[in-house]
Each structure stands twice: as structure tokens, then as C-alpha cells.
Amino acid sequence: xxxxxxxxxxxxxxxxxxxxxxxxxxxxxxxxxxxxxxxxxxxxxxxxxxxxxxxxxxxxxxxxxxxxxxxxxxxxxxxxxxxxxxxxxxxxxxxxxxxxxxxxxxxxxxxxxxxxxxxxxxxxxxxxxxxxxxxxxxxxxxxxxxxxxxxxxxxxxxxxxxxxxxxxxxxxxxxxxxxxxxxxxxxxxxxxxxxxxxxxxxxxxxxxxxxxxxxxxxxxxxxxxxxxxxxxxxxxxxxxxxxxxxxxxxxxxxxxxxxxxxxxxxxxxxxxxxxxxxxxxxxxxxxxxxxxxxxxxxxxxxxxxxxxxxxxxxxxxxxxxxxxxxxxxxxxxxxxxxxxxxxxxxxxxxxxxxxxxxxxxxxxxxxxxxxxxxxxxxxxxxxxxxxxxxxxxxxxxxxxxxxxxxxxxxxxxxxxxxxxxxxxxxxxxxxxxxxxxxxxxxxxx
Amino acid sequence: xxxxxxxxxxxxxxxxxxxxxxxxxxxxxxxxxxxxxxxxxxxxxxxxxxxxxxxxxxxxxxxxxxxxxxxxxxxxxxxxxxxxxxxxxxxxxxxxxxxxxxxxxxxxxxxxxxxxxxxxxxxxxxxxxxxxxxxxxxxxxxxxxxxxxxxxxxxxxxxxxxxxxxxxxxxxxxxxxxxxxxxxxxxxxxxxxxxxxxxxxxxxxxxxxxxxxxxxxxxxxxxxxxxxxxxxxxxxxxxxxxxxxxxxxxxxxxxxxxxxxxxxxxxxxxxxxxxxxxxxxxxxxxxxxxxxxxxxxxxxxxxxxxxxxxxxxxxxxxxxxxxxxxxxxxxxxxxxxxxxxxxxxxxxxxxxxxxxxxxxxxxxxxxxxxxxxxxxxxxxxxxxxxxxxxxxxxxxxxxxxxxxxxxxxxxxxxxxxxxxxxxxxxxxxxxxxxxxxxxxxxxxxxxxxxxxxxxxxxx
Numbered sequence: 007x008x009x010x011x012x013x014x015x016x017x018x019x020x021x022x023x024x025x026x027x028x029x030x031x032x033x034x035x036x037x038x039x040x041x042x043x044x045x046x047x048x049x050x051x052x053x054x055x056x057x058x059x060x061x062x063x064x065x066x067x068x069x070x071x072x073x074x075x076x077x078x079x080x081x082x083x084x085x086x087x088x089x090x091x092x093x094x095x096x097x098x099x100x101x102x103x104x105x106x107x108x109x110x111x112x113x114x115x116x117x118x119x120x121x122x123x124x125x126x127x128x129x130x131x132x133x134x135x136x137x138x139x140x141x142x143x144x145x146x147x148x149x150x151x152x153x154x155x156x157x158x159x160x161x162x163x164x165x166x167x168x169x170x171x172x173x174x175x176x177x178x179x180x181x182x183x184x185x186x187x188x189x190x191x192x193x194x195x196x197x198x199x200x201x202x203x204x205x206x207x208x209x210x211x212x213x214x215x216x217x218x219x220x221x222x223x224x225x226x227x228x229x230x231x232x233x234x235x236x237x238x239x240x241x242x243x244x245x246x247x248x249x250x251x252x253x254x255x256x257x258x259x260x261x262x263x264x265x266x267x268x269x270x271x272x273x274x275x276x277x278x279x280x281x282x283x284x285x286x287x288x289x290x291x292x293x294x295x296x297x298x299x300x301x302x303x304x305x306x307x308x309x310x311x312x313x314x315x316x317x318x319x320x321x322x323x324x325x326x327x328x329x330x331x332x333x334x335x336x337x338x339x340x341x342x343x344x345x346x347x348x349x350x351x352x353x354x355x356x357x358x359x360x361x362x363x364x365x366x367x368x369x370x371x372x373x374x375x376x377x378x379x380x381x382x383x384x385x386x387x388x389x390x391x392x393x394x395x396x397x398x399x400x401x402x403x404x405x406x407x408x409x410x411x412x413x414x415x416x417x418x419x420x421x422x423x424x425x426x427x428x429x430x431x432x433x434x435x436x437x438x439x440x441x442x443x444x445x446x447x448x449x450x451x
Numbered sequence: 452x453x454x455x456x457x458x459x460x461x462x463x464x465x466x467x468x469x470x471x472x473x474x475x476x477x478x479x480x481x482x483x484x485x486x487x488x489x490x491x492x493x494x495x496x497x498x499x500x501x502x503x504x505x506x507x508x509x510x511x512x513x514x515x516x517x518x519x520x521x522x523x524x525x526x527x528x529x530x531x532x533x534x535x536x537x538x539x540x541x542x543x544x545x546x547x548x549x550x551x552x553x554x555x556x557x558x559x560x561x562x563x564x565x566x567x568x569x570x571x572x573x574x575x576x577x578x579x580x581x582x583x584x585x586x587x588x589x590x591x592x593x594x595x596x597x598x599x600x601x602x603x604x605x606x607x608x609x610x611x612x613x614x615x616x617x618x619x620x621x622x623x624x625x626x627x628x629x630x631x632x633x634x635x636x637x638x639x640x641x642x643x644x645x646x647x648x649x650x651x652x653x654x655x656x657x658x659x660x661x662x663x664x665x666x667x668x669x670x671x672x673x674x675x676x677x678x679x680x681x682x683x684x685x686x687x688x689x690x691x692x693x694x695x696x697x698x699x700x701x702x703x704x705x706x707x708x709x710x711x712x713x714x715x716x717x718x719x720x721x722x723x724x725x726x727x728x729x730x731x732x733x734x735x736x737x738x739x740x741x742x743x744x745x746x747x748x749x750x751x752x753x754x755x756x757x758x759x760x761x762x763x764x765x766x767x768x769x770x771x772x773x774x775x776x777x778x779x780x781x782x783x784x785x786x787x788x789x790x791x792x793x794x795x796x797x798x799x800x801x802x803x804x805x806x807x808x809x810x811x812x813x814x815x816x817x818x819x820x821x822x823x824x825x826x827x828x829x830x831x832x833x834x835x836x837x838x839x840x841x842x843x844x845x846x847x848x849x850x851x852x853x854x855x856x857x858x859x860x861x862x863x864x865x866x867x868x869x870x871x872x873x874x875x876x877x878x879x880x881x882x883x884x885x886x887x888x889x890x891x892x893x894x895x896x897x898x899x900x901x902x903x904x905x906x907x908x909x910x
Binding site for chain 1: 484485487488489490491492493494495496497498508509510511512513514515528529531532533535536539540541542567568569572589590592626628632633634635673676677678706707708709711787789824826827828830831833834835837855857859860861905906907
């Protein structure tokens with residue numbers, strides 16, 4: 007379905023809801039296709055073509071809010087009615103101000119690639135075959151897994167205040183997960199590419215790098231417990247920088263007192279050389295969008311500017327409660343109410359930038375590649391396990407590390423960064439270089 | 452179109468096997484934050500998931516339309532995708548399975564769809580109030596969810612299964628703070644049941660229980676790091692057995708060579724005190740179901756008996772490939788995802804120790820409790836979990852309360868190091884994520900004692 011058709015359904019629904027007696031009504035519609043191919047043991051295992059679609063309707067009667075959704079656009083008037091009934095049943099929300107009115111129209115370019123929308127499963131299978139072949143670098147490569155995902159979809163958001171936005175978006179993601187085996191010992195390596203355009207994918211590189219990581223992780227050792235200088239790779243940065251914006255600076259978490267960043271606006275919380283931005287407006291970027299889940303135009307929001315906490319990220323509800331403008335960070339699917347999430351998160355540490363080799367120039371340190379862990383939102387304490395890490399000896403990355411636990415507070419992280427690399431990479435939403443932290447607690451044997 | 456006809460079309464188009472699932476999902480969710488209703492949502496999803504199999508590879512398509520034309524197109528898509536994958540496949544296999552017929556409805560007294568939203572709201576608001584035990588409680592969130600699934604499954608083996616599954620859950624999350632320190636705790640309840648589960652004592656005291664713990668944690672110290680003798684409580688040991696061990700017994704991960712348990716059936720994988728069971732037939736538990744989403748009847752099975760690995764969990768595919776009996780663990784999040792091998796209610800069975808006896812013998816150790824989340828590396832058999840809280844144990848006594856304890860280690864080492872299993876089995880609800888699909892599960896265990904465990908803390 008194209009933008010106009012979705013807007014048409016939306017408009018009808020909003021009108022219906024208003025005629026039922028709603029003071030304000032909003033419709034969010036999505037229709038898209040997900041194409042995926044998975045690989046197991048080096049061979050294509052399954053291919054999927056999934057249509058996702060639905061409509062969600064939000065109603066306000068005074069400051070009583072109700073919501074309903076359906077996968078069936080033809081039921082739009084039933085959905086409007088159910089949302090209206092839910093609003094009636096709901097007690098008033100004293101913090102609700104209004105759905106957002108129209109914002110200045112801005113359009114972020116290059117978020118849609120026709121090549122992805124029209125991609126045939128055959129073409130996708132060629133990409134993934136190339137990835138698998140290039141992972142066969144060594145006899146110790148034991149098993150190659152991975153997957154390809156692409157989505158192409160259209161979003162429409164409308165409300166009775168005159169907001170009316172629609173756009174089509176594409177995304178693509180490919181990853182390899184390679185295990186290596188040497189004798190009884192096993193290890194694994196993971197690498198990926200992501201983007202909004204087909205051209206951003208390099209299957210050969212993904213396969214080779216995942217295999218290399220798996221092989222390099224063989225012969226992993228346990229390290230003695232102590233304080234180490236740690237270089238955090240961009241791949242681990244979503245758990246640090248990404249988390250700071252999407253969770254800790256999330257206005258909902260702040261307003262409910264769940265976040266360690268509550269009450270710290272205008273306070274210095276990082277080194278002066280550090281700035282962090284939330285930016286939904288970068289043309290072509292993975293986490294850019296022209297408007298958010300409530301139809302508000304996105305923007306570039308300084309979260310930390312020269313070390314000082316400047317802003318949280320908002321949707322219209324938290325913005326209304328705080329008496330500020332929405333930053334355009336409403337996150338949404340058709341079957342849920344708006345929450346808050348970051349767009350592209352950018353760590354800007356230009357004042358500390360140097361070559362990656364200089365970062366690694368440590369007599370004895372650790373290269374921290376990945377963790378499945380996340381920080382404690384309430385106090386910023388971040389402890390857990392490095393799922394992929396390497397020992398650095400005399401400036402060289404030497405051995406893999408196993409069972410290396412780590413502990414650092416995110417506020418310490420922001421003040422203890424002593425150097426940043428020139429290896430900026432986007433991982434999920436986070437765009438960051440490697441950063442070196444002096445003296446991080448690492449637990450081993 | 453009847454499902455019989457859909458299956459015939461798939462076979463005519465050249466699929467070696469085809470199954471089709473028709474689902475209607477009715478759901479209500481409520482979120483209350485600090486007394487304000489932030490979400491009151493009701494919705495309906497309806498669609499078909501069509502899976503075809505050709506020469507060892509799968510195609511899957513999803514459609515929402517029930518018109519003959521849309522359904523036919525989705526069947527064609529599914530078979531085309533399977534043929535494309537199958538055409539390049541070197542490792543081929545045939546699917547084998549029995550056919551089942553049946554109709555089932557999970558037991559419930561009050562079907563959630565028959566209870567008014569006003570009543571559901573009132574109950575959730577009561578939960579929120581019960582957590583307000585003193586002024587240190589800063590933030591209380593209550594979530595309520597119910598869902599009724601109507602499902603029909605038909606496949607080309609002749610399976611024709613219909614079931615109606617009703618599930619209810621509720622969570623209370625509490626943040627307490629005092630003198631600049633903030634701590635959190637949560638409690639949950641849920642089951643494959645009706646609304647009646649929220650009318651009991653356990654539901655009514657959930658908020659207060661979480662609140663008391665959050666307040667007590669305000670005085671807790673950071674956990675030490677290093678290697679200690681450890682006791683894990685039911686919740687944490689349950690998470691351990693689900694995440695670190697259970698996933699490794701899912702036959703798809705074994706076949707993908709992503710399991711540390713590959714080739715170890717019949718081997719001693721843990722101490723003789725350890726028995727592990729997966730049982731979707733237990734009445735009312737959150738991970739229970741009459742049939743899996745491939746139409747296979749559910750059954751109870753031992754994964755580990757007296758420390759010996761007995762078997763893996765299977766779907767139609769993995770049982771065919773490994774020549775073993777299908778265990779009825781093929782589950783999908785909804786019609787829009789294909790079934791995968793998944794756990795149901797997975798637990799360590801009870802032993803004969805008393806909790807006090809576990810503590811008595813420890814000179815210096817840590818008692819780790821609750822679980823916030825976890826992470827595993829299945830091919831390495833490595834794990835990390837974040838426990839909600841803990842206690843320092845000295846000379847057989849719990850002496851000091853600890854906050855946020857991280858445990859890490861090698862799964863099989865830990866299973867071998869279990870030297871005592873208590874008699875106090877408890878089960879907790881969870882939502883297990885795998886391959887982007889979330890399914891309801893429970894995980895459980897009695898208190899267990901581990902001779903040596905790695906703790907990663909801040910001090």
C-alpha cells in the first residue's frame with residue numbers, strides 16, 4: 007500500500023473517532039515486508055517473506071486516554087470505537103497535555119532504497135552465499151551461521167490537530183556468526199553490516215572478519231583480577247554511549263526517577279572534550295527518520311555538550327509534563343502507545359582523537375569488543391561479562407580472554423576516557439570511535 | 452478457504468511438506484505508573500503463517516487476508532521460497548512425523564475477554580497501591596497483560612489440531628531511594644490460566660514484597676568480585692538452568708553446532724544431584740500448552756537425570772534430522788513467525804537438603820538471589836547473570852546484604868560443582884527470547900549450592 011492509501015485509511019479513522027466524541031484522535035499505520043534468509047552450518051536453511059501491517063488508534067477524551075489496534079485496516083472504525091471505549095473507562099491522566107500539532111516540515115533524504123524494496127530472494131541468497139564462502143578462511147573454522155534481513159515499509163501518522171506525515175523506509179542487516187574449533191576448544195566470532203541501502207553491505211568483509219575473530223579467540227586465557235587500561239571497541243559502545251541516551255537520558259525514565267541522570271541537567275558529567283548528540287536528521291543514516299512515531303519532525307539534540315548534560319530525549323507526553331518541546335523521539339509500532347527511543351547517537355570526542363594504534367599502545371591492557379550486558383539504570387553501575395575481549399601486550403593484541411568480568415560506573419566512564427580512536431563506526435544506533443578508559447576493574451581468576 | 456484445501460494447494464505446487472497455522476489473538480494490556488494509567492490497550496491480530504519444506508530447506512510466508520486470492524498467493528510465496536532454498540542445499544533430509552488430531556482448551560475459570568477493562572484496571576491499581584509502603588518508594592510501575600490465542604494447525608502429514616490458550620500475567624516494578632541511592636526490585640505472577648490468578652493472596656502481596664526488598668537494598672553494599680562458594684536462590688538457579696543449560700539442549704542449536712552439549716547424550720554433564728525436566732503439561736503454568744505450534748501434543752521429559760544428559764528438545768525438523776522422537780517443543784510467538792525449538796516449563800527437580808543446611812557449611816561465600824537478566828554464549832558454554840541482590844555468608848551465617856551481584860562461569864563446570872540441592876522448588880514466569888521471538892515460559896529450581904562460582908562486582 008502506498009503513502010496516500012495509508013493516509014486515506016488514517017484520515018477516515020481519525021474522523022470516525024472525532025464523530026464518536028473524542029476530543030483528540032490519532033492514527034498510526036504501518037505496512038511493510040520483511041525478507042530474511044538464514045544460514046546454518048554454511049548452508050541456506052530458510053527464507054521468509056513476512057507482511058506486517060496494522061493500525062493503532064489513540065483517543066483523548068479530556069485527559070483520559072484509550073488505545074486499540076488491529077491487523078485489519080477494514081476494521082478501522084471498530085478500532086476507533088474500542089479506543090474510544092477504553093478512553094472512557096480510563097481515569098484521567100493529569101500529566102497529559104495534548105497530542106502534538108503539526109511541526110515544521112523537514113525531510114531527511116536517502117532513507118529509502120528502491121533496490122531493497124524490490125529485492126528478490128534470489129539476489130539476497132547470492133549475498134549470503136558470498137558471506138559464507140569468505141568465512142572459510144582456515145581449517146579451524148568449524149561452523150558458519152548467519153542471516154540476512156531487509157525491510158521495506160511505509161509509515162503514516164495523523165491526528166485531529168492537523169498532523170499528517172507519511173514516509174517509506176528501508177533497512178538492511180547482514181551478520182555472520184562463526185565458530186572455530188581447535189582440538190577440544192571452541193570459540194566464536196560475530197560481525198555484521200547494517201544500512202538503509204543495499205550498497206552499504208559488504209558480505210565478503212563480514213564473513214572474513216567473523217571468521218578471523220573466531221580464530222583469534224582460540225587459546226583464550228583467564229586474566230588475573232585487577233585494574234586495567236581498557237580500549238572499548240565501537241561494537242561494545244551501544245551498551246555505553248547508546249544506553250546513556252536511549253535509557254538514561256530518556257525523559258520518561260528521568261521523570262519517574264528511574265535514571266541516574268535525573269536532576270543533573272546543566273551539571274558537568276563528562277570530560278570537557280566529550281559531547282553526545284541524538285540526531286535523527288543525518289541523511290541516509292540507519293537510525294534517521296523524518297518524523298517520529300507521533301509525526302513530530304526529528305532534530306539534532308545535544309545531550310551532553312562539552313561535558314555538560316544539556317537535554318533529555320522526549321516524546322510529546324514527557325515534553326508536555328516538563329514544559330519543553332518534544333525532541334521528536336517518540337518510538338512506535340502500530341500495536342503500542344508511543345514510548346521514547348534514541349535516533350542516531352553520536353559520541354563526539356574530537357579533542358581526544360588519535361590513531362587506533364596509539365589507543366592500543368599499552369604495555370598491558372584489554373581490548374573490550376563486546377558484552378551482552380547492560381548497565382544499572384538507577385545508579386549507572388555497569389558490571390558484567392565481556393563476551394569478546396582480548397589481551398593487549400606491548401601495543402599488540404595478543405590473546406583472547408575468557409570469563410573476564412568488568413565493573414565501571416557510567417559517570418566514571420564519561421570522565422575517565424583519555425583517548426578516542428579514528429575508527430568511527432555505527433553499531434545499531436550508536437556512532438562512536440573506540441575509547442580508552444584508564445583503570446577499569448576487571449575480574450578473572 | 453479451509454485449511455485442508457490450503458495444504459493440498461501447497462502439495463500440488465511441489466512442497467515436500469507444508470503446514471499452515473491460522474491464529475486470532477485477542478490481547479489487553481495495562482500499564483500504571485505512579486497511580487496514573489499510562490496504557491489501556493485492547494487489540495486483535497489475525498493471520499496465517501504458512502511454512503513449506505523442500506529438500507532440506509524451509510520457506511515461510513505470512514498473510515493477514517483470509518480471502519482466497521491472498522491466501523493462495525501466500526502459499527505460492529512460501530513454496531517458492533522453500534524451493535529456492537532447497538535448490539542450493541547440499542545437506543538434504545526428509546521430514547518425518549506422525550499426524551495428530553485434537554481439540555483443546557487450557558483450563559481457566561474467568562476467560563480474560565469476559566472480564567471488563569474497568570475490573571482489570573481496578574485490580575492493577577490495587578497492586579500499585581500495595582507497593583506504597585513508605586515515603587522511600589519513589590516509582591511504582593504495574594503491568595497487566597492478558598491474551599487469548601485461537602489456533603488451528605494443519606499439515607500435510609494429516610495433523611488437524613485446534614486449541615484455545617488463555618494466559619494472564621502481571622508485574623510490579625518498584626524503585627526506592629534514600630540519600631542519593633536508588634534501588635529496584637520486581638515481583639511477577641502469571642500462568643496459562645484466567646483472570647482468577649489475580650484474585651489470590653500471592654497477587655495481592657506482590658507489590659508490598661517488591662517494595663520491601665527495594666527498601667532493604669538501599670542499605671546493601673556492593674558485591675565483592677572473585678571466586679566464592681555460592682548458594683543460588685530458586686529464581687536465579689531457574690534462570691541459570693533455563694539460559695545456560697536449557698538453550699544448549701534445544702536440538703536446533705545442537706544441529707547448528709552452537710551447543711556445548713553436542714555429542715554428549717549419556718555423558719555425566721553435572722553432579723549426581725542434578726535432575727532437569729522440561730514439562731509443558733503441568734496445569735496452569737505460564738509455559739504450558741496442550742499442543743505445540745506444529746500440532747504435536749506436549750509431553751514431560753527429563754533432560755538430565757542424576758547428572759547424565761538424557762536427551763534434547765525437538766521440533767519436527769530436529770527430530771527428523773537426528774532420528775529421535777519429537778518432544779513437542781516447536782513453538783512460535785504468533786502466526787507471523789515460524790516455530791522453533793523452545794522450552795516450556797524448565798526446572799531442576801527438588802532435592803532433600805534444607806536451605807539452612809546449605810548455609811551452615813559455608814565458611815565464606817555468597818548467597819545470590821533473584822535475576823535481572825542474563826547472557827550466554829552457547830557454543831562456549833559460558834554465561835553471565837545479574838542477580839537482583841545477595842548476601843555475604845560468613846561462618847554459616849548471612850551477615851551482610853549485597854546489591855546487584857553478577858555471576859559468571861562455564862555452565863558444565865557449575866553443574867558439576869553443585870554439591871547440594873534443597874527441597875524448596877519454586878517456578879517463575881518469564882518471556883524467553885530467541886531469534887527475535889518471545890514465548891512465555893517458566894523456569895524453576897530449588898536453592899542450589901555451588902562449590903565455586905565467579906563473581907564480578909565493583910569492589
